[in-house]
Amino acid sequence: MHKFLAAAAIATLLATPVAAQSVPEKTGVNSTLGISPSTQDFVTEAANSDMLEIESSKLVAAKSDTKDKEFADRMIKDHTATSAELKALVASGKVQVDLPSVMDKAHGAKLDKLNSLNGADFAKAYQDLQVSAHKDAVSLFERYAKGGDNQVLMAFAAKTLPTLRDHLKMAEDLAK
Secondary structure (H helix, E strand, O other): OHHHHHHHHHHHHHHOOEOOEOHHHHHOHHHHHOOOOOHHHHHHHHHHHHHHHHHHHHHHHHHOOHHHHHHHHHHHHHHHHHHHHHHHHHHHOOOOOOOOOOOOHHHHHHHHHHHOOOHHHHHHHHHHHHHHHHHHHHHHHHHHHHHOOOHHHHHHHHHHHHHHHHHHHHHHHHOO
């Protein structure tokens, strides 16, 4: 009986959305398997990623050197633009999902950790965060562009991919 209850509890947890995300997307299972995220998951992850890119890059002005500042300025500009475009798609009704207005706890924790650092430690952590965040974003946008369930959002993902790939290359070069 205990095994049955435990299995039922696990099944319920896995079936329950966590902060509007499926468990596989939140845990990276979809990415590992190459499965397209749901529309809500895509929008939630894209918005959180943009917020992290923008806010972490704003920290660079006070905490880093000129090499990082040029990159950070570009991240703020480009991710502000993609955020605005995503908001416009949702506001138009062409994409009917909830758009987060504040960063989720996981992304917020990354920002808090980065904010606690200074000097070379900050620069290394910022560069590493940018590489990691852009790898995740490229995967997310590639998967949605190929197999999403909203044509307008699929076009947005496909159009945004070249910029994200460029950001990833820039971040990798920055971290060298």
